[in-house]
Amino acid sequence: MRLWTFTLLIAIYFFYSQTSIAGGIRGTIKNTKGEVMPYTSILVKNTSIGTMANEDGKYEVTLKPGTYELQFQYLGYQVLNKSVEVGDEYVTVDVTMQEAVVQLNEVQVGSSDEDAAYTIMRKTISMARFHMLEVDSWSARTYVKGTFRVIDVPFLLKGALKKSNIQVGTTYVLESINEISFQQPDKVKEKAISIRSNLPPGSQPAINFAQLNIYQPAFFGIILPLSPKAFNYYRFTYEGGFEENGKWVNRIKVTPKIKGQNVIEGSIYIVDQLWSIHSYRFKFTDENGINYNLQQIYNLTQDVWMPIQSEITVKANIFGAEGEARYVTSVRNYQLKINPKYHQQPVVVDEKIDKEKAAEVRKQKINTETALKQKELTRKQLRQLSREMEREDRKERKERGEDVTVMRDYSFNVDTLARKRPSSFWEDERQVPLTDTEIKGYKQADSLYKANEDKIKKDSIKSLPRFRLTHLIFGHTYNYGKQPENEWYPRTFSFDSPLLNLNNPDYFIWNNMGFFNTVEGTVLRTRMRYTERVNKDSRWSLEGNLRYSFERNHLNGGLTFSRGNQQQSFSVSAGHNIFQFNGNNPIPEGVNTVNTLLWERNYMKIYEKTFASIQWNKRFTEKVSFSTSIAFEHRDRLVNRTEYSWFDFKKRELTSNDPSNIELQDQTAFPDHNAWIWASSLTIRPFAKAGIYNGRRYLINNNSPVFTINNRSGFGDVHFNQLELSVGDEFRLLRGGFRYLVRGGLFYGPQKPNYLIDFKHFNGNRTRFQPEGFDFFRLLDYYNYSTTHNYLQAHASQQINRLLFTQFTSLRLYGIRENLFVNALLTTETNVYEVGYGFRGLLKILGAEVVTTFQNGKYVQTGFRLRLGFN
Numbered sequence: 001m002r003l004w005t006f007t008l009l010i011a012i013y014f015f016y017s018q019t020s021i022a023g024g025i026r027g028t029i030k031n032t033k034g035e036v037m038p039y040t041s042i043l044v045k046n047t048s049i050g051t052m053a054n055e056d057g058k059y060e061v062t063l064k065p066g067t068y069e070l071q072f073q074y075l076g077y078q079v080l081n082k083s084v085e086v087g088d089e090y091v092t093v094d095v096t097m098q099e100a101v102v103q104l105n106e107v108q109v110g111s112s113d114e115d116a117a118y119t120i121m122r123k124t125i126s127m128a129r130f131h132m133l134e135v136d137s138w139s140a141r142t143y144v145k146g147t148f149r150v151i152d153v154p155f156l157l158k159g160a161l162k163k164s165n166i167q168v169g170t171t172y173v174l175e176s177i178n179e180i181s182f183q184q185p186d187k188v189k190e191k192a193i194s195i196r197s198n199l200p201p202g203s204q205p206a207i208n209f210a211q212l213n214i215y216q217p218a219f220f221g222i223i224l225p226l227s228p229k230a231f232n233y234y235r236f237t238y239e240g241g242f243e244e245n246g247k248w249v250n251r252i253k254v255t256p257k258i259k260g261q262n263v264i265e266g267s268i269y270i271v272d273q274l275w276s277i278h279s280y281r282f283k284f285t286d287e288n289g290i291n292y293n294l295q296q297i298y299n300l301t302q303d304v305w306m307p308i309q310s311e312i313t314v315k316a317n318i319f320g321a322e323g324e325a326r327y328v329t330s331v332r333n334y335q336l337k338i339n340p341k342y343h344q345q346p347v348v349v350d351e352k353i354d355k356e357k358a359a360e361v362r363k364q365k366i367n368t369e370t371a372l373k374q375k376e377l378t379r380k381q382l383r384q385l386s387r388e389m390e391r392e393d394r395k396e397r398k399e400r401g402e403d404v405t406v407m408r409d410y411s412f413n414v415d416t417l418a419r420k421r422p423s424s425f426w427e428d429e430r431q432v433p434l435t436d437t438e439i440k441g442y443k444q445a446d447s448l449y450k451a452n453e454d455k456i457k458k459d460s461i462k463s464l465p466r467f468r469l470t471h472l473i474f475g476h477t478y479n480y481g482k483q484p485e486n487e488w489y490p491r492t493f494s495f496d497s498p499l500l501n502l503n504n505p506d507y508f509i510w511n512n513m514g515f516f517n518t519v520e521g522t523v524l525r526t527r528m529r530y531t532e533r534v535n536k537d538s539r540w541s542l543e544g545n546l547r548y549s550f551e552r553n554h555l556n557g558g559l560t561f562s563r564g565n566q567q568q569s570f571s572v573s574a575g576h577n578i579f580q581f582n583g584n585n586p587i588p589e590g591v592n593t594v595n596t597l598l599w600e601r602n603y604m605k606i607y608e609k610t611f612a613s614i615q616w617n618k619r620f621t622e623k624v625s626f627s628t629s630i631a632f633e634h635r636d637r638l639v640n641r642t643e644y645s646w647f648d649f650k651k652r653e654l655t656s657n658d659p660s661n662i663e664l665q666d667q668t669a670f671p672d673h674n675a676w677i678w679a680s681s682l683t684i685r686p687f688a689k690a691g692i693y694n695g696r697r698y699l700i701n702n703n704s705p706v707f708t709i710n711n712r713s714g715f716g717d718v719h720f721n722q723l724e725l726s727v728g729d730e731f732r733l734l735r736g737g738f739r740y741l742v743r744g745g746l747f748y749g750p751q752k753p754n755y756l757i758d759f760k761h762f763n764g765n766r767t768r769f770q771p772e773g774f775d776f777f778r779l780l781d782y783y784n785y786s787t788t789h790n791y792l793q794a795h796a797s798q799q800i801n802r803l804l805f806t807q808f809t810s811l812r813l814y815g816i817r818e819n820l821f822v823n824a825l826l827t828t829e830t831n832v833y834e835v836g837y838g839f840r841g842l843l844k845i846l847g848a849e850v851v852t853t854f855q856n857g858k859y860v861q862t863g864f865r866l867r868l869g870f871n
Contacts, residue, residue: 023086025059025060027095030094030095032096037053037097038053039309040053040072042071043071043073044068065088066085067084070084075269076281102239115237115238118236120270122352125379126383127274132215134338135184135338136339137181137182139334140179140332141179141332141333142177142179142330143329144328147325149170151168151169171440175195177429178190180209192207193415194425194429195207206412210312212307212310225252234254234255235255235256236254245300250269254266261287266281276298279296280295290315301336303343307331310328318844346375347376349361349379405689406692408691471497474501475495475497475502477493487536491533492529493530494530514588518602520552525545526545529542529544537565544557545557558575558576567619569617570617579606579607580605581761586771605658607635609633614629615628622685623684623688626683629680632676634674635755662784662830663789673755674717679712681708682709687703687705703729710725720747720749720753722745724744728742733798744793747788762825764777765779778834778865785830787827789827794822797821815841830856831856831857833854833855834852845868849865849866851864
C-alpha cells in the first residue's frame with residue numbers, strides 16, 4: 001500500500017481518563033526561544049520506561065517513588081540528562097532544550113577539494129548493509145498514534161462523509177499499544193494488545209507500526225540517501241557536527257539534483273567512525289501532489305543504534321478534498337540479539353580520498369573468518385565481504401530447511417481484548433497527554449455519536465444491507481456478514497447497472513458508455529456477481545451477465561462459476577454472447593460508441609458464439625505457474641443492422657462488420673462453424689521471490705523478468721497449432737522507470753487457421769483515445785496485419801524525469817510524468833515501427849501522446865492520442 005493511503009485512510013480515536021494516579025513526572029518541554037518541542041523523546045535510564053511529549057510539548061511519566069535519571073532527546077538539539085526524585089505525587093519538571101552547537105570537524109573536512117559530506121556518505125553507504133544485518137532479532141513494545149482531520153471536501157462527497165459520521169474540522173485519533181518482534185531476514189510478528197479511537201462505533205481499525213528502514217536503497221519508489229545509486233540523485237553538503245555522549249555526529253544536507261517524485265530532501269545525521277544513523281528529517285511530494293514530512297530518532301541500545309521514535313506528517317488536497325494527518329511511533333523495552341558477524345566496527349578506507357592507504361589495505365586477503373579481526377577495509381572489500389557473508393547465511397538457512405525464497409514474512413493480529421482494556425491499562429501504558437485539539441475532537445465526536453446513538457445502533461444490528469432505488473441506476477456492492485479483522489467480507493453481491501453504472505469507475509468510463517454499435521443498435525448490459533469465502537484462503541463465486549440488443553431484439557448472456565485459492569483455481573463458463581474478433585478487446589465499447597455516434601466510425605468488429613469452457617490454473621511455486629483450458633464454440637457471423645449516427649459526414653461511410661485483412665485479401669466473411677480450442681500457458685519468473693502475510697503467500701516480482709510460453713490448438717471445423725514465447729520486465733534505468741515486452745510466435749503443423757477469428761491479432765488503435773495496456777500500438781489497424789505466419793512484436797518505454805514539461809520543477813512536483821516509447825511489429829507481410837512521446841498527470845487523470853509511424857522503412861503518418869485514467 002502506498003504511504004499516503006496508509007496514513008490518510010487511518011481515521012482515528014482517542015479516549016482520555018483524568019483519574020489520579022500514584023506519582024511520576026510531568027511538565028512542558030520548550031527551547032530557548034520559548035517554542036514548544038512536540039514529540040520530544042523521553043527515556044528513563046536503566047529502565048524499560050520511555051515516552052514522548054505530545055504536540056503541545058507536554059509530557060507525563062508514571063513512576064514509583066525513587067530517584068531517576070531522565071534523558072530528553074530531540075532532533076537537532078543537545079541531549080539533556082536530568083536527575084529527578086519522585087515521591088507519591090507528581091513532580092512538575094519543565095525542561096528547556098539547547099539547540100545543538102554545530103561546528104566544523106577539521107579531521108572530517110580534510111584537504112580534499114571535494115565536500116567532506118561525500119566521503120562520509122560513501123563510508124556510510126558501504127556500512128549500510130552491515131547495520132541492517134547486525135541485529136539478528138529484536139522485540140519491543142510500541143506506542144502508535146495517528147491523527148486525522150478533514151479540512152474540506154467537495155459538495156458531492158459531503159453526503160458520504162456525513163453518512164460515515166465523520167465531521168469536517170474534527171480531529172480523529174487512533175492509538176494502539178503493539179507488541180512487535182523481528183527476525184532476519186525480514187520476519188515480523190505484530191500484535192495490537194490495546195486500541196482506543198474516537199471513530200464511530202464499528203469502524204475502529206487497528207493501526208500497525210511502520211518500520212521506516214532508511215538503510216535500505218529505496219522505499220515506495222523513492223531512492224534513499226544510503227542507496228548505492230544515491231550519488232546519481234543527490235548532492236551532499238557537510239554542515240558540521242556536534243558531540244553527543246562521547247560520539248561525534250555529522251550533519252549532512254541532502255539535496256536532490258533534480259526535484260521530483262522519487263527523491264527526498266532534508267538532513268541526515270551520521271555517527272562518525274561507526275557510520276550509523278543518528279537521526280534524520282526529510283520531506284518529499286508524491287505523484288498525487290501530497291506532501292510528506294518524516295523524521296526519525298535513534299538511540300544507542302546494547303551498543304547498536306536503534307530507532308526509538310518516528311513521526312510522519314501528511315498534507316493533501318486532491319480535487320478539493322483537503323486533509324491532514326500525523327503518524328507517530330515510540331519504541332521502548334528493546335530486547336536485541338546481536339549477530340557478531342555483522343556487528344563490527346572497521347576503519348573504512350575511502351579509495352577515492354586515501355588512495356595510498358587503500359592500495360596497502362587491498363594487498364591483504366579478505367575472507368569472512370579474518371575480516372572480523374581486520375581493522376581496516378576498503379569500501380569495495382566491505383561490499384565483497386557483505387555479499388560473501390550473506391551467501392553463507394543463505395546456505396545455512398537452506399540447510400536448516402528454511403524457505404530462502406521468502407523475502408518478507410509479516411503477521412498482524414489484534415488481541416480479543418484490544419478494544420476492551422480498562423482505563424487503568426492505559427494509565428500505565430499510554431503516558432502521552434492529549435493536546436487541547438485532541439480533547440476537543442474527542443468531545444465533538446462523542447457529542448455526535450450520542451446525538452445519533454439510536455441511528456448508529458439501528459444500523460449496527462441490520463442483518464442485511466439495505467436496497468435503494470438508486471442502486472438500479474448506479475449499481476452497488478452489498479456486503480454480508482461480519483468483516484473479520486484485516487479481511488474481506490465473508491459474502492458479497494455486486495450489481496452493475498445497465499443505465500449509469502458507477503459501481504466500478506474504470507468500467508464506467510470505458511465500457512458502460514458502450515451502449516450503441518452498428519450491429520446491435522442500442523445495447524443494455526448488466527453484470528451480477530456473488531462471492532463467498534469458504535475459509536481464509538479459498539472462495540467461490542457465481543457471475544452472470546446479460547446483454548440485450550434492441551436492433552436485433554435479441555438477448556445474450558453467460559454464466560461463470562469459479563472456485564479456488566492461492567495455489568489453484570477452477571472455472572466453468574457457458575453462454576451465448578457477443579465477442580470481438582480479437583479476444584483482447586482492443587477497442588473499449590464506450591470508445592467505439594463515441595466514434596460511431598460523433599464521427600461516423602465503427603471500428604469494433606464483433607461476432608456471436610455459443611460456448612462452453614473449462615479452465616484450470618495452478619501455481620506450483622512463486623516462480624512457476626500453469627494454466628490450461630478447453631472450449632467448445634459455435635460461431636455465427638454478424639452484419640451491420642443500422643447506419644445511425646448523430647452526424648453525417650459526406651466523405652465518410654460506416655464500414656462492414658467484416659474486418660479487412662491483407663492475408664485474406666479482405667475476404668474475411670465466414671460461414672457458421674464449430675470449433676474446439678485448447679490453450680495452455682506456462683509462466684516462469686526465475687528470479688521472483690515470495691512474501692507471506694498472515695500465513696498466506698504472495699508474489700514479489702519486482703525487477704524480475706517474466707517468461708511465458710503459450711500454445712493454442714484448434715479442432716473441429718478449424719485445424720491449427722500456434723506457439724508463442726514472450727519476455728517482459730520493468731526496472732529503474734536512467735533515473736526513471738524502464739519497461740519492455742518482446743513477444744514472438746509461429747503457426748506450426750500442416751494446417752493454418754482459415755478464419756480470421758483464429759489468426760494472431762495485434763492490439764491496434766484507430767481512435768483519438770488510447771486504451772490502457774502496454775502491448776498496444778497507437779496507430780496500427782486492428783486487423784489488417786493479423787497473421788498466420790511468423791511474427792515478432794516488441795514494446796519499450798522509458799520514463800524521463802526531466803524532458804519537456806518536467807523541466808519545470810512545479811510541474812514535476814504536480815505529478816506530470818513524461819516518457820518516450822517504441823513499438824515494433826515484424827511479419828512476413830510488413831514491418832511497422834512507432835516512435836512516440838507522451839505525458840500523464842494533467843488534472844491527475846489526463847494524458848496525451850504524439851506518435852510517428854514508419855512502415856517498410858518509409859514514413860507513414862504522425863498521430864495524436866489522448867489517455868484517460870489514474871495509471
